[in-house]
Amino acid sequence: MPVFHRHLKHSYPRVVRGEGCWLFDDQDNAYLDGSGGALVANVGHGLHEIAHAVGRQAETVAYASGAIFSNEPVAELAAALDEVLPEPLAYSYFLCSGSEAIEASVKLARQYWRERGRVEKWKVVSRVPSYHGNTLTALSLSGREHYRAIYGPLLTDFPRVPAPDRYRRPYGPTWDGSAVIREIERQGPETVAAFLAEPVIGSSLGAMAPEPEYYQRIAEACRELGVLFIADEVMAGIGRTGRWFSFEHFGVVPDVVVCGKGLSGGYAPLSAVIASREIVETIRDGSGAFVHSQTYSHMPLTAAAGVATLRYIKANGLVEHVASMEELFFEKLAALRAHQAVGDVRGRGFLAGVELVADRESKRPFARSERVVERVAAAALANGLVVWSNAGHLENGDGDILMIGPSFTISTDEIDEIVARLARALEQTLGS
Ligand SMILES: Cc1ncc(COP(=O)(O)O)c(C=O)c1O
Structure with a gap:
């Protein structure tokens, strides 16, 4: 076959x-x-160091359900991420791919607002072009029309605004961030759960970085309007742009960070949703559980690949x-x-x-x-x-x-x- x-x-x-x-x-x-x-x-x-770490973990325990057990590699990986992320980003949830982690981050934002009694908040504002993954909600949030075209009826209609483009349009509302803020206001902030963006925009706009003021204005407006800022760091994160995370170039700290790809450097399928204390502790002190589970979440084997990859990056500066x-x-x-x-x-x-x-x-x-x-x-x-x-x-x-x-x-x-x-x-x- x-x-x-x-x-x-x-x-x-x-x-x-x-x-x-x-x-x-x-x-x-x-x-x-x-x-x-x-x-x-x-x-x-x-790389032998990483391959051996993954092999050793496979021999020790490759899999134990994240619904029943915790394990040493996920604890080590959360601690390793904690070392390189600023407060209040504090809690790491591990999955396998960028798309899954984007979906989980959107569900997390939705659940957070619900637990705070803000049941009408569900929309996520994103940009065009953009790419956040190929599962249906991640694709709904992406501005990549040829990936979306035939799946139209399966996609959710989220508000999307033009992305900042230094090459073709380094001026006006898409460049200074006001297009995003206006869209949140137009939708009604009481209905908007989050703004989702790649701080340095990866493949969808060819490594495009706006001015720091762009994200500073948006982050401030998000805070004022009660909208979470989810940073998609799947491509640009884990050192790729010369900082651990690309949001660091702009002097802002998101409420949720999603990473994947370079987190395990390809040695295992691994992604993470890292959320602020406020978000996770609201859920902890409310219903007590994030309503999301996947068979391969918090898996020892994939987390061991992440631990070894981050160790290698740190050890070699x-x-x-x-x-x-x-x-x-x-x-x-x-x-x-x-x-x-x-x-x-x-x-x-x-x-x-x-x-x-x-x-x-x-x-x-x-x-x-x-x-x-x-x-x-x-x-x-x-x-x-x-x-x-x-x-x-x-x-x-x-x-x-x-x-x-x-x-x-x-x-x-x-x-x-x-x-x-x-x-x-x-x-x-x-x-x-
Ligand atoms: C910025 C960004 N977000 C999300 C994804 C989706 O990740 P994955 O392909 O691991 O599902 C990608 C993949 O290219 C990406 O570049």
């Missing part, structure tokens, strides 16, 4: 091994992993390392601008977005029918380079963005190699 792969008309190389920033297939082809897959492999592939490499990284990536289709190269830390355009002057995008970003990513792969592609971030479904986000341990020679291979792929696909 064949594997049901995502693309059914496509033949995938079969990966057999990973080491550092490199992946190898069964034909002995080597691929430089310029994006850690979907911005996941933050500490690189094949990798968050500080990413911050110190940021300038050099972007200096090197700037060479890609030599290609006429590169409209913008932007980002923070080791999270970079390369926006491709048909005309640099007017910023006119390629027509979606040309499938430019998919073709460039395929050419990159043929040149032994993995990059992450994102299409359709503009209103009419156009928009081509390449994401670059290597392991925090990448060498400068390997960064040069990413640039060289991507420049070649651009030239092969689009001419010089």
Whole structure:
């Protein structure tokens, strides 16, 4: 019986091994992993320390239901997160994927307000474009129309406002945060449970960071209007932007933080919802239980991967390392601008977005029918380079963005190699 792969008309190389920033297939082809897959492999592939920690945990106890037991790895992981998160973020709930954790964070916000007697609060304001996951509520909250189109009847209609875009629209209400605040007011704050956003916007807008005032204004308004701020740190968190969490760039502290991906660096499927004292203790002192459970929540094996990953990042000073490499990284990536289709190269830390355009002057995008970003990513792969592609971030479904986000341990020679291979792929696909 064949594997049901995502693309059914496509033949995938079969990966057999990973080491550092490199992946190898069964034909002995080597691929430089310029994006850690979907911005996941933050500490690189094949690390013995993490693999052994996961193996040891599997031998000790891989699984015990989170409904019946606690365990040492989840306690250690919560403590490790506590060390790097500011007050009042205090309680960590562990799941497996970013999408699940987003769903759980929305349910948590809803339950919190209900326990406070605010039964009418359920709406979550999010932005377009955005990506918060592929399960139905996470997708409802995402602004990625081609993922949503056929599932329309299954989605919840949440209010969504345009995201801040430094490249195309660095002015006006979407840039200064007032679009979000106005939308909350328009909906009626008594009906709004939360505002959900990626502080540094990941793949959906190509590593876009607004000015600090954007989040400061919104966070202040949320506090005044009684709306929780949920930060989706699934892609940008755990050191990827040169800070432990991307909200730190903006001088704000959210009420709930969701992380995934780099939390276990791909060594196990692991995500976390970290909530403020006020939220969790309101529920503790009220009904006493978060009405949400999943078989693989609080699992010893996956948590052990998280503990070992965070230990590795801390022991090697990798968050500080990413911050110190940021300038050099972007200096090197700037060479890609030599290609006429590169409209913008932007980002923070080791999270970079390369926006491709048909005309640099007017910023006119390629027509979606040309499938430019998919073709460039395929050419990159043929040149032994993995990059992450994102299409359709503009209103009419156009928009081509390449994401670059290597392991925090990448060498400068390997960064040069990413640039060289991507420049070649651009030239092969689009001419010089
Ligand atoms: C910002 C963000 N949130 C949520 C998700 C969903 O995570 P997962 O694919 O693990 O469900 C992603 C995945 O790319 C993401 O980038």
